Amino acid sequence: MDDQLNPAARRARANETDAARDGAAAMTDALYHSTFMRACRRESVPYTPVWLMRQAGRYMKEYRDVRAKHTFLEMCKQPEVASEVTVYAAHRLGVDAAIIFADILLIIEPMGLDLEFAKGEGPVIHNPVRASADVDRVREVESSEVLASLGYVMDAIRITRRELKPDLPLIGFCGAPFTLASYICEGGSSKNYITTKRLMYNDAGAWHELLARISRALALYLNAQIDAGAQAVQIFDSWVGCLSPDDYREYVLPHTRSVIENVKPGVPVIHFGTGTATLLELIREAGGDVLGFDWRVSLDEAWERVGRDTAVMGNLDPVALLANVGHVRAEAKRILDQAQGRDGHIFNLGHGILPETPVGTVISLVEAVHELSQR
Amino acid sequence: MDDQLNPAARRARANETDAARDGAAAMTDALYHSTFMRACRRESVPYTPVWLMRQAGRYMKEYRDVRAKHTFLEMCKQPEVASEVTVYAAHRLGVDAAIIFADILLIIEPMGLDLEFAKGEGPVIHNPVRASADVDRVREVESSEVLASLGYVMDAIRITRRELKPDLPLIGFCGAPFTLASYICEGGSSKNYITTKRLMYNDAGAWHELLARISRALALYLNAQIDAGAQAVQIFDSWVGCLSPDDYREYVLPHTRSVIENVKPGVPVIHFGTGTATLLELIREAGGDVLGFDWRVSLDEAWERVGRDTAVMGNLDPVALLANVGHVRAEAKRILDQAQGRDGHIFNLGHGILPETPVGTVISLVEAVHELSQR
Numbered sequence: 082m083d084d085q086l087n088p089a090a091r092r093a094r095a096n097e098t099d100a101a102r103d104g105a106a107a108m109t110d111a112l113y114h115s116t117f118m119r120a121c122r123r124e125s126v127p128y129t130p131v132w133l134m135r136q137a138g139r140y141m142k143e144y145r146d147v148r149a150k151h152t153f154l155e156m157c158k159q160p161e162v163a164s165e166v167t168v169y170a171a172h173r174l175g176v177d178a179a180i181i182f183a184d185i186l187l188i189i190e191p192m193g194l195d196l197e198f199a200k201g202e203g204p205v206i207h208n209p210v211r212a213s214a215d216v217d218r219v220r221e222v223e224s225s226e227v228l229a230s231l232g233y234v235m236d237a238i239r240i241t242r243r244e245l246k247p248d249l250p251l252i253g254f255c256g257a258p259f260t261l262a263s264y265i266c267e268g269g270s271s272k273n274y275i276t277t278k279r280l281m282y283n284d285a286g287a288w289h290e291l292l293a294r295i296s297r298a299l300a301l302y303l304n305a306q307i308d309a310g311a312q313a314v315q316i317f318d319s320w321v322g323c324l325s326p327d328d329y330r331e332y333v334l335p336h337t338r339s340v341i342e343n344v345k346p347g348v349p350v351i352h353f354g355t356g357t358a359t360l361l362e363l364i365r366e367a368g369g370d371v372l373g374f375d376w377r378v379s380l381d382e383a384w385e386r387v388g389r390d391t392a393v394m395g396n397l398d399p400v401a402l403l404a405n406v407g408h409v410r411a412e413a414k415r416i417l418d419q420a421q422g423r424d425g426h427i428f429n430l431g432h433g434i435l436p437e438t439p440v441g442t443v444i445s446l447v448e449a450v451h452e453l454s455q456r
Numbered sequence: 457m458d459d460q461l462n463p464a465a466r467r468a469r470a471n472e473t474d475a476a477r478d479g480a481a482a483m484t485d486a487l488y489h490s491t492f493m494r495a496c497r498r499e500s501v502p503y504t505p506v507w508l509m510r511q512a513g514r515y516m517k518e519y520r521d522v523r524a525k526h527t528f529l530e531m532c533k534q535p536e537v538a539s540e541v542t543v544y545a546a547h548r549l550g551v552d553a554a555i556i557f558a559d560i561l562l563i564i565e566p567m568g569l570d571l572e573f574a575k576g577e578g579p580v581i582h583n584p585v586r587a588s589a590d591v592d593r594v595r596e597v598e599s600s601e602v603l604a605s606l607g608y609v610m611d612a613i614r615i616t617r618r619e620l621k622p623d624l625p626l627i628g629f630c631g632a633p634f635t636l637a638s639y640i641c642e643g644g645s646s647k648n649y650i651t652t653k654r655l656m657y658n659d660a661g662a663w664h665e666l667l668a669r670i671s672r673a674l675a676l677y678l679n680a681q682i683d684a685g686a687q688a689v690q691i692f693d694s695w696v697g698c699l700s701p702d703d704y705r706e707y708v709l710p711h712t713r714s715v716i717e718n719v720k721p722g723v724p725v726i727h728f729g730t731g732t733a734t735l736l737e738l739i740r741e742a743g744g745d746v747l748g749f750d751w752r753v754s755l756d757e758a759w760e761r762v763g764r765d766t767a768v769m770g771n772l773d774p775v776a777l778l779a780n781v782g783h784v785r786a787e788a789k790r791i792l793d794q795a796q797g798r799d800g801h802i803f804n805l806g807h808g809i810l811p812e813t814p815v816g817t818v819i820s821l822v823e824a825v826h827e828l829s830q831r
Binding site for chain 1: 648649650653654657658697698699700701702703731733734751752753754757773774775776778779780783790810812
């Protein structure tokens with residue numbers, strides 16, 4: 082019975098049908114058989130595909146040149162600009178997938194939250210959810226509103242799909258329900274997530290309502306990105322590592338699962354989090370075709386724990402890219418050795434590239450992964 | 457052969473000898489048989505002992521009143537003041553141990569580092585170790601220098617021991633080699649530990665020399681605190697959770713182990729870290745009579761992994777204390793249920809009390825732990 086399978090298995094079952102080719106609107110043969118897409122499906126590959134979180138980012142001079150002319154939100158909202166930095170980075174680095182330049186917080190604007198990227202401070206939300214009564218202010222969005230309000234993301238995906246090499250898959254993405262809720266409750270970044278957890282602990286009803294609204298919006302948003310031309314999607318649960326396993330199970334898992342279950346079949350979902358060493362089995366339960374984790378777990382142990390029937394992504398410490406190239410190469414080899422050439426490993430960092438990273442080192446890493454992983 | 461035991465077992469063996477009573481200079485019968493000391497030795501107790509990291513801290517009005525009249529470093533360096541806040545908090549909360557008011561960074565001053573607590577910024581080190589050549593600037597300190605330079609800590613311990621209830625043990629402490637090195641390299645707090653890891657990865661020789669110097673100073677410092685009247689000591693490896701298991705094993709474990717091995721026998725060592733879910737077995741290998749961890753691991757699973765022959769400390773999320781008292785009590789019960797009344801559990805938070813915490817909730821927690829854990 083399909084109902085008895087976990088979401089990953091249920092989606093995998095669906096992926097075996099014709100839906101596997103129809104999910105992504107722009108899925109050509111070249112894309113379907115690309116190394117990255119094959120690895121997502123745990124099919125054999127000639128070498129381990131690699132891409133890097135924040136590969137289009139501040140560490141790259143060409144990005145800083147564009148950024149100097151626009152605010153961060155302007156870059157996100159001008160499809161040509163977002164597309165330019167996406168395509169440039171992917172082609173320059175020689176990676177096996179591109180990820181659309183955007184921000185996980187864009188979706189909260191149509192939900193009625195007032196978002197600003199203040200200079201040097203990161204994101205600020207001027208009307209955060211501080212208490213139960215505020216949850217009702219968070220708007221339930223419909224598909225047409227997502228398309229209207231975030232049309233610039235879909236436009237950027239369309240342009241990027243046209244400009245990218247025809248065999249280079251494009252990843253769409255969103256923040257996970259917990260990570261988005263943490264921004265919505267704290268009004269920005271946070272160290273201890275006090276407001277978020279206080280709502281969770283003191284009013285579970287309001288908390289679940291907030292996460293349900295976020296989750297429905299996220300599913301619509303991911304499917305719109307797929308319709309616009311993304312071949313895969315990633316859910317970033319960047320801050321979920323602040324939770325105990327019990328809290329994750331009770332307050333977060335059902336919501337992340339509902340997002341993943343509602344993504345069109347045939348489109349691989351990458352489910353990524355940091356600091357998730359004690360949550361891996363639960364993250365697997367929430368679902369995803371590819372599970373991503375950081376450098377604080379050993380890739381081989383983590384893969385064993387989530388199950389060999391799932392693809393995995395990771396897991397080099399981004400700080401390793403600040404060391405000399407010899408060290409970076411040795412670390413790449415160590416991780417590839419742990420993966421033992423098994424099908425279904427996508428090489429990546431354990432979190433985004435740091436702004437201080439030399440571009441040359443990043444290119445060396447991509448080359449090292451390709452070379453050292455030749456089958 | 458003692459040499460084949462791990463450090464914890466070797467220390468435990470030593471603890472069975474007469475040294476068990478002689479280690480701590482001020483060990484009276486009342487202290488030796490206190491609930492906290494019995495739990496450190498995994499002996500039976502009438503209820504689970506509890507104390508809380510940062511129990512003398514900003515969340516408490518009486519602390520803020522004292523702090524308003526002194527800088528943070530002044531508070532540390534005036535033994536009467538440090539003692540006053542230590543004793544007041546322990547008696548007010550009704551906890552089962554006091555911990556001396558001090559800072560893990562005090563020891564770096566005699567090592568030649570220029571420490572300041574800048575307003576609102578936390579610690580700043582004006583002459584950090586940025587590269588291999590800087591390591592030679594870090595001075596090797598001798599026992600007499602520790603006593604001369606940090607005599608105020610030892611004085612505070614002597615006064616506190618005199619003022620505390622006679623059956624209330626006093627804990628001395630230090631930062632662990634890695635956590636101290638991270639401050640010394642970064643010049644303060646850090647998000648990504650780039651300078652620290654760069655030194656580690658690019659010049660392992662310089663790194664090990666730095667950690668060896670720190671470790672020798674720490675052992676002298678802990679033993680001086682014991683001589684002054686501390687009944688137990690805690691090693692705080694607060695930031696070690698940024699490391700992969702392989703990096704911990706290679707760059708950190710031998711140094712932490714050498715500190716612990718050099719603490720006088722008969723004095724329990726609490727070895728604490730946060731974000732250590734993937735490091736627990738290695739932390740056990742480094743040693744300690746009591747291992748402390750945060751809320752992101754389940755107490756029962758963590759205890760199983762480190763071995764039932766070790767005492768454990770933990771592990772309530774400090775943010776839980778910002779929720780209502782009903783939630784706090786339920787969480788205390790959940791953790792006590794996981795411990796199953798086994799000997800060798802010391803209740804604590806998974807990290808320090810947050811400044812926003814209501815004192816009344818903290819007192820309720822202490823009462824709940826005592827009441828719910830009655831044997």
